[in-house]
Amino acid sequence: MTDATNNGAPKKALKTSLIAVDERTKRRNAAEARFRAYGVVAIVIAILALIGLVGSILNNGSSAFRQTFITMDVYLDPAKLDKDGSGNLEKIAKVSTFGYAPLIAKSFEKKFEDPNVGVEGLSAKKAAKMISKEGPAEMRRFVLANPEMIGETVSFKFLASGRIDGYFKGRVTMESAKLDKNVSTEQLMLADQLKAEGSLQTSFNMGFLTRADGSENRPEAAGLGVAILGSFYMMIVVLCLTLPIGVAASIYLEEFAPKNWITDIVEVNISNLAAVPSIVFGILGLSIFINFMGLPQSAPIVGGLVLTLMTLPTIIIATRASLKAVPPSIRDAALGVGASKMQAVFHHVLPLAAPGILTGTIIGLAQALGETAPLLLIGMVAFVREFPAAPPEGFFDPAAALPVQVYNWTQRADPAFVERASGAIIVLLVFLLAMNAIAIVLRRRFERRW
Amino acid sequence: MSAGLVILVVIAIATAGFFIGRSRSLSAVNGNIRQLHSLPGYYGQTVFLAAAVPALLVAFGWLLLQPILVESQITNMIAPSDIAEGSSRGLVMADVRRIATGLDVAIATGALTEDQLGALSADQSDVRALLGSVGVALASEVKESVLVASKTYREMTATLRSAMAIIVILLSLGGAVFSLSRIKPDFRARNVSETAVKALLILSSTVAILTTIGIIASLLFETAHFFRLYPAKDFLFSLTWNPQFTGGSDLGILPLLWGTLYVSFVALVFAVPIGLLVAIYLSEYATRKVRSIVKPAIEILAGIPTIVYGLFALITVGPLLRDYFAQPLGLGTSSSSVMTAGIVMGIMLIPFVSSLSDDVINAVPQAMRDGSYGLGATQSETVKQVILPAALPGIVGAVLLAASRAIGETMIVVMGAGAAAKLDLNPFEAMTTITVKIVSQLTGDTEFASPETLVAFALGLSLFVVTLGLNVLALYIVRKYREQYE
Amino acid sequence: MYDAPNLGATVEQKDIKISAKKVQVYYGETHAIKDVDIEVQDKTVTAFIGPSGCGKSTFLRCLNRMNDTIDICRVEGDILLDGEDIYDKRVDPVQLRAKVGMVFQKPNPFPKSIYDNVAYGPRIHGLAKNKAELDEIVEKALRRGAIWNEVKDRLDAPGTGLSGGQQQRLCIARAVATEPEVLLMDEPCSALDPIATAQVEELIDELRSRYSVVIVTHSMQQAARVSQKTAFFHLGHLVEYDDTANIFTNPKDERTESYITGRIG
Known part of the structure; x- marks a missing residue:
């Protein structure tokens, strides 16, 4: 045990006060605070990423649960659907969805009789395009299930087409409609009128959870x-x-x-x-x-x-x-x-x-x-x-x-x-x-x- | 008899066997349980296992092998001339199966009787319309040879099904009777049944091995197939990736590898510092309350499926980077880019890196911290000069695991990185990765046996080898690290 | 050099280094230290003895604010080092710990080289201006830690590779390298074998010439061997504090006597 004793250099008189913080300690404490701040920043970035991720999905996706519907009274014209009046289901089934589309146009014509409804230059046929292509198919299914209703006027709650739906969700604007061949500004104006009149409304979209997938040009009918x-x-x-x-x-x-x-x-x-x-x-x-x-x-x-x-x-x-x-x-x-x-x-x-x-x-x-x-x-x-x-x-x-x-x-x-x-x-x-x-x-x- | 029904019957036999076996053991000793070697339930169990296990194994094996057997028989019945232009044998076989199902439906609904079916010929009657009427739609008219093949297919399937039903049920009954006959008071039922159960346990633990073998075998087999059609040298060293539908493609892996590594690098540059700092803050600084909020929040990030990140890249991060960075800086106009995919993947990896580093940092003994604080070190000095050096091997392991994750990640790059294979340095340029190309080559319309499709297996093999290597290395490092402090 | 049990040694009056008044320590709801008053002298070895869980280690850790690192721990009362309250808001615990070094129960060298272990403190406190000075500090500390001769040829070897006794002496060298005024030792020999213990005890006696040493120990023999003053703790109270010789030969409190004679503990 000689190492300890032969090193007898007098200890430096380091009588510094504890309370006075020296320069070096200040610097070290600043480094400490910086390091701590890096940690906080990292956590903030991670949390912000989470918020951004969830927020962007919610922001984009929540509108999928609401959908625009147009309620129309459609006259199920026997002259179109059941030409010989026999009520034979097989014959009725021969009428394809294309045969149903004119009926919707007809009911728009009827709507236009109201002086508050109607836009210059928009024919009933073009107005019928505001209804989803799924609409006629829906009607056909209804008629095949209830053939006795032919000849009656039935109220249908049709899906509005994707563009009309997009108009009420802010995706489609008057400006974008001018450049879009799938929708016209007149249709959008009519949609506004229908909304004021009450036959167009936006409501919860159960179909999103229950329907099957929709094809390329029927986003409004696509479901999960x-x-x-x-x-x-x-x-x-x-x-x-x-x-x-x-x-x-x-x-x-x-x-x-x-x-x-x-x-x-x-x-x-x-x-x-x-x-x-x-x-x-x-x-x-x-x-x-x-x-x-x-x-x-x-x-x-x-x-x-x-x-x-x-x-x-x-x-x-x-x-x-x-x-x-x-x-x-x-x-x-x-x-x-x-x-x-x-x-x-x-x-x-x-x-x-x-x-x-x-x-x-x-x-x-x-x-x-x-x-x-x-x-x-x-x-x-x-x-x-x-x-x-x-x-x-x-x-x-x-x-x-x-x-x-x-x-x-x-x-x-x-x-x-x-x-x-x-x-x-x-x-x-x-x-x-x-x-x-x-x-x-x-x-x-x-x-x-x- | 459908397969489901056969299985139900077997289970019924086995259940009945259980009760018979139980009561038989009891009656053998006139209800005096003490004279039995095992509890009565075990005698029942031996019967149950003997009746169910071999029969069910045979049934599953049969179900797997039967389609292969039938298919190989039927395929020979279709002459090459029956395969239409632009079609393939596989498509014709799909038709055969569909027609066979249609015929079954037709008979079940009464639109056709067995006799009529026997006489049915495609040349005379409209099979397509007939099947259409029972709800089975066909794409094209039915050729006579295809119809014959379908009928044979149907018959063979039916015969084999019945054969299976008979064999399986006999096996089950046989097993039950055999084990019932063995029931005597000194029969060691518990030992027998436990041995059987143990065998089942062992069988289950081999599934993981079988999976690995399956992965390796399928990758190697198809890759070998690919290299017969396309030179391995070009695949490994060619600088171009340019598949053509008409053949004569360039299928070099290097541009894809570059894209993969570039995206992963960006992701790690983003994720490692943040993940590590989060882990350090949470384990060294945060109060209990902060930890109890932040830790679960970050774990939520870990539980989110990658498709969500992919969508985030596609609809939010991509356009954001394009509009605020790439375009103003004149670096590109693509919303899918290395940067997009890299940053989003980085976000995905933050919780991965932070939770692994958290484990590693917590494994550093408290005595190290005490030693450092006792000398008057500040917390950050302790972290930087004592804890991190001590935890370094573990952190390296964590980073390697994260890298392996990044390289194998698919959905984020499919939706965020783009599809253009190029060797470029600009991070705002769309590039593509190995996983993206595996998806696009295997979901495309090209013929399966073409090099353009088979290359996906070679890519898959490369991916498997790289990630496996990283994992083995990382797990080895982490294990060595843990041993140091245990 | 090594004067065996210094039971009879007279203790001359020295400066007061640390003085504690009415110290209370709480761990969450538990009241771990109750009303402790003590004055620790400079250039003296003071031993804290007492049964397990009596609070002696807790009190020791208050003296350089190591308890700060435990969230639920709360300290009340005054502890003065050279007349300055160490729990004053303006006091930086980092500076305090440079003055009041600590050696722990289990040797805890950092997973670094022997040299880096000792140089760690001087480096973070900026005690050396250059490499030569640092070398000098390290050598001096290793000599004071009585381990220089054993390790001078392998300063680059990892500190974790040494034997237990060597590791503990390395930790002592590491602690003295920052030139502390007080050295706290928390059962420094409990993880060591008898030979290593003897070496460390010898070292503690030498350290007395420079520092005020406070040692917590389980072993009464050890307290008797190395200390001049002894404090006996029981259930969070400081029962008796006196010259070591008096405590072991003539205890005033009957709890002290029971402990020393082995009836409680």
Whole structure:
């Protein structure tokens, strides 16, 4: 212990007061404040990004839930619909939607008899273009269902065409209408008159949630019905497959697997699988499920299988974590009273881990619900107008999926689809929010601290 | 008998077997349970498993293999001359399947009887109209050979279905009877049933391995196919990407790789500092209250699907960057650009980077902080000079994982980056990435066997290899880092 | 050099370095330290002893405001260092901690080289103008930490690679490198084996010539070996504070006596 003593240089007389803060400390404190400010700025940027993201979607999409309707009294002219007056349904069915369009023009003519309604230079035929092309189809469906109504005047609440709807949502203006061949300023003026008169109104758009997709030039008729149903079918497939397989795999790996190289490979494999880009799973689905096994394209079953394989690692990781959280003393207690290992796991460990497993499963499902890329590759982008049948056959029918529908709509030319796409995102986010809320409630309710 | 019904029958047999087995074990000892080796329920379980598991495995295997078998038989029945111009064998086969379903429907609704069907010939009657009347619309008139193929298809399917039903149900019954016959008081039912359950557990844990094998096999197989049609050298080293429908395409990966790396770089430049600072602030500075608000808010960002980010890029960020930066600066007029995709992807990665860094920073022992504070260091000095250096390996791992995420991300770049493959430095220019091209080549209308489609698999393989490499490296670094403090 | 148990050593009167009056510490709802009054002398080793959870470590951490880093901790009363209240609003805890260094229970070298560990304090406080000065400070600190001879050939090796006793002496060297006036030690030997403990104790005795040392310890033998003054804490109260010799031979409070004779603890 000589080092300490042979260094006897007198200590510097550093008798500084604590209260007087020296220059250097001031600088250091300024650096401290700056660093702290960087942190705050970073958080503010992150929060602003979140607000911007959600705000932009809400701003663009909330109008999709409101739609402009035009109420018209239409005389179902027997001369057009039932020429021989026989009431024969097959003959009536021969009249296509084109045969119904003139009836709408007729009822506009009638409307124009009112002196307050009518615009110089706008014929009834042109005015009828303000009604969605879906309108005649709707009438035809009505007539085929109620052939006895032919000859009566029936009040229909038609969808207004996308441009008229856009006018009331601020998407279309008088200026833009001058350049647009799909809408004229006269039509917009008439729309204003109809609104004043009360036959044109904007109301909640249930059809957005229930209708099938609409074609390129009928954005006003496009709905999410098929997509919601398709996503729902896929979630059923995912749930029915991932939960049992995921839990079984986790139980094996956590409770039974011997510590050897095979188990190591399985574990490394699962953690890497969780990070494989989702589009690669799409390629897998395309080449194995569709090309090799011959399952149909665009079918929820294929989507479900692909999403199952994608979700499996998430669920296995969550399940193993909650199995691990059950203290070994529980297993020892069960084994101590003579239960077999299997009994200890199934009777004691699994029930205690169940809330955690369920939470993990819901979060995994939420992830799967929002996944888009792999579904593009297995043909879910196709334009599907038919609702899939009831399960189990429905699993094999073509269907859309919510996120893919969003992508689909963004690829179309008419700007009205942007509103639809954002509206669809809102629906998707509401589902996700609900699922996550359930997961949080479950976790709060059943969380156990050992 | 439909497959669903067969499965239900098997389950019914198995359930009945469970109860019979249970009561049989009880009657074997006249209700004195203590003389049994296992609880009565286990005897029931052995019967249930023997009746259900082999039968269901056979049924699923059959369902997977039957279409392949039938398809290969039917395909031979269609002569090349029956395939119309611009059509393909696959489309004709789709027609065959559709007609077969239509015929089933026609018989089910009574529009056609089995006898009439036998006599049905495409040359004499209008099959298209007939099927149309039962709600199955066909695109074109039905050729005789196609009709015959459809009829055979229908018959083969029906025969194989019935065969499957019979075999599966017999197997199920056989299993039930066999295991019922084994029930005796000293039969070790629990051990048998537990062994079977364990086998099922093991089977489940192999699904992950099978998935990996499936991914690798499908990528390798189709990539090899692609390289037979297109030289690997050109794919890897050509500087142009220019697919043509008529053939003679240039399919070089380099412009796509450049776009991918450029977008990912922008995203990481944006996400890493912000994510890291957020993590540092939350773990070192924030009060409990701030943490309890900010942390969930940032986790919300992590839970938002990428399609939402894609739409955000398309309708908000893209036009914003174009109108306020690119156009005034004269850098371009495209709303989809490297910058658009990069920034939005950066936003997506913030929570990823921050939550991984948060874990890593929290793994640095409190003693390090105490040591530093005890010497009179300020918090920022402690963070910069003690915590970050200590956490560096973990943070590098987190950044690598984020990079792998960025490279594999699809929807944001599909909707935000553009479709033009070029080697350019201007970040406001539209560029394209590997994932964008995988989507566009596989969702296009080109024939599956053409190099323009198959290139997607080669791109997929490249993507898989790169991301897997990054992941393995990152996980290795993070694990090493954790071991240091455990 | 190393004078074994200095039970009989006379303690001459020295300057008061730290004086605490009516100190109360609260952890959330818990009242951890109650009404503590103490005067710590300069150039003296003062030992805080007492059963686990008696508040001795908590009180020690008040002396350089380490408790500030714990959100729920609240300190009341006055603690004066050289007559200045260290809890005054104008006092920067960073400057305070440069004057009142601390050594912890478990050796906690930073994951850096031995040199960088010791140079860390001087660097952040700007004590050296150039590399040569810094080298000098580091060498001096390592010598005072009685570890120079062991590490002088491998200053670039990581500090975490040393043995436990060496790590703790490195931490002491790190603490003295900033030229503190007071050195607080929170059970500095509890994670060390007997040989390393003896080395550290020897070092503490040497440090007394320069600093006021306050040591918290579990071991009464250690307190008796290294300290001149001893304070006995019990349930948050300072029960007795006197010359070490008096505490161990002639305790005035019966709780102190019970503890020393092993009846409570």
